Amino acid sequence: DTGVSQNPRHKITKRGQNVTFRCDPISEHNRLYWYRQTLGQGPEFLTYFQNEAQLEKSRLLSDRFSAERPKGSFSTLEIQRTEQGDSAMYLCASGTDNQPQHFGDGTRLSIL
Amino acid sequence: DAKTTQPNSMESNEEEPVHLPCNHSTISGTDYIHWYRQLPSQGPEYVIHGLTSNVNNRMASLAIAEDRKSSTLILHRATLRDAAVYYCILVPLISSGSARQLTFGSGTQLTVLP
Helix, strand or coil: CCCCEEECCEEEECCCCCEEEEEECCCCCCEEEEEEECCCCCCEEEEEEECCEEEECCCCCCCCEEEECHHHCCEEEEECCCCHHHCEEEEEEEECCCCCCEECCCEEEEEC | CCCCECCCEEEEECCCCEEEEEECCCCCCCEEEEEEEECCCCCCEEEEEECCCCEECCCCEEEECCCCCEEEEEECCCCHHHCEEEEEEEEECCCCCCCCCCCCCCCEEEEEEC
16 A cells, blocks of 8 residues: 555646646545645545546536546646635545545645 | 534643544434544544444544534544644445545644643
């Protein structure tokens, strides 16, 4: 069990640029989640995949946010035309049905 | 989603037991009580969960009130490495395909004093 891996750990970009984050879940986990966490708050759910199917995306913050999980393995989260308010920690978690979620250590995004 | 209430912060001395309370008066019959913790600069880490009976594992114990409207996470001997934000979360038992996402509150910031 190598755990959930997220890359990069830190991303600094200028406002208006596009960014993409990658999550590699634990290999046998069919469920994959993305969360966002701002300073002093608990993580906030964004979207969920079961295998390659994105079954819940209504919580994505705007149409600038999109996620994919091709072939049901790794996942990417993209933010287009970044804004100051997008600065946050983006967390990925994986799991199986009715079992606890395992989190990565996140990607910290800073918008200049 | 059913809501939980936790104190904002607690302090403990090193090597002493810590009891972290959580109130969840609107819990439904199929909600599991999960605890996660988040150390600085890390993602949340699963600690323990239960439904009705008290539970023990290598990290902690979970004591659940008979009416299930409250629970307590017990760390038997706090160490400096236990300093973290502790989250109490209600997680429904769902069918395959449902998201079952975690709804985090603000948690309890535990400070362990040497």
